[in-house]
Amino acid sequence: MSNAANDARAPAGAWDAHADDYMRLFSPLTGHIARGMVALVQSRLPDAPCLLDIACGPGDLAVAAATLCAERDAGSVLATDISPRMVALTQRALQPIDADARAEVRDGQDLGLESASFDAALSCFGIFLFPDRVAGWRTAAETLRPGGLFATSVWRGPESNELAKAQMGPLMSALPARLTNPPPRASWADLMTAEGLVDEITRAAPLIDPEIHILDATLALPTPNAMWRGMVGNPITGALIAACTHEEREDVERAVLAAFENRSGGPDLPFLLNTSCHVLIARRA
Ligand SMILES: C[S@@+](CC[C@H](N)C(=O)[O-])C[C@H]1O[C@@H](n2cnc3c(N)ncnc32)[C@H](O)[C@@H]1O
Structure with a gap:
């Protein structure tokens, strides 16, 4: 899960290390959004x-796309990610589906794929994290045939997304002042509004007729501690926590867990957060 205020320059190795936890803790949430994204483009x-x-992460969107191809007994899916472990998880998830579907390690900022060769390019909570997002939007558009569909999801800002407030609020309050003064700004802060997202993507790439859909989903974790562990392992939130000294980190953990436990009602009770994202859909000019 990546909804933190910080630079998103996480190397593939950091996503590799987080991949299995991400799949277990967060892909029930992002997978719901991914399946919604496929549903939004399917009839077109x-x-x-x-x-x-x-x-592609652990592969939920690729699985939904491959399932569609299997139902139609036609079409193909190429899933890509910079993290070899994520690609391996996707490959495993695709295996039982009777469709032409595969996963490959590729940098989404320079995919190296043939131009105009896809009918749709989708990125669920992917490109918005890239250090060079403009290259991400552009290379995605280049893969599309004219009229082909682009779809991407990005978390909404704290005023409309409990995840952003209730996950990040306690962390920001607990971090030492030297890490929060000035407050770290999410690298994708400009994309948290529908207008910002449309503006950046349509300027960066030959994508037209943008439409925005709002998808909501609830993150359900077994305990507050699962949320904390997920934040420590996540390359974005983890980078903030890793910047603490050992003593600072212990204080931060205590304070964040206390806030999460207060929310859930106790350390052994489930931790639930409502989340909300924009899904942008546009066409290749
Ligand atoms: C928040 S996860 C989203 C995964 C999946 N799409 C989902 O919705 O669950 C972000 C993914 O972006 C991948 N990623 C980060 N930088 C990348 C890059 N430059 N090229 C391709 N994938 C990248 C990570 O490895 C990770 O799998």
Whole structure:
């Protein structure tokens, strides 16, 4: 889960290390959004669609796309991610599906794929994290045939997204002042509004007719501690926590867990957070 205020320059190795926890803790949430994204484009695809998943993570969107191809007995899916472990998890998830679907390690900032070869390129909580997002939007658009569909999801800001407030609020309050003064700004802060997202993508790439959909989902974790562990392992929130000294980190953990336990009602009770994202859909000019 990546909804933190910080620079998103996380190397592939950091995502590799987080991949299994991400799949277990967070892909029930992001997978719901991923399946929603496929549903949003599905009726506009050709009968035998060539589909691209950029920053596939553990593979939920690729699985939904491959399932669509299996139902139609036509089409293909290429899932890509910079993290070899994420690609391996996706490959494993795709295996039982009777469809032409595979996963490959590729940098979404320079995919190296043939131009105009896909009917749809989708990125669920992927490109918005890239250090060079403009390259991400542009290379995604380049893979599309004219009229092909681009879809991406990005978390909404704290005023409309409990995740951003209730996950990050306690962390920001607990971090030592030297790390929060000035307050770290999410690298994708400009994309938290529908207008910002549309503006950046349509300026960066030849994508037209943008539409925005709002998808909401609830993150359900077994305990507050699972949320904390997920934040420590996540390359974005983890980088903030890793900047603490050992003593600072212990204080931060105590304070954040106390806030989370207060919210859940106790250390052994489930931790639930409502989340909200924008899904942008646009067409290749
Ligand atoms: C928040 S996860 C989203 C994963 C998945 N799409 C989902 O919705 O669950 C971000 C993903 O972006 C991948 N990623 C980060 N930088 C990347 C890059 N430059 N190229 C391709 N993938 C990248 C990470 O490895 C990780 O799998």
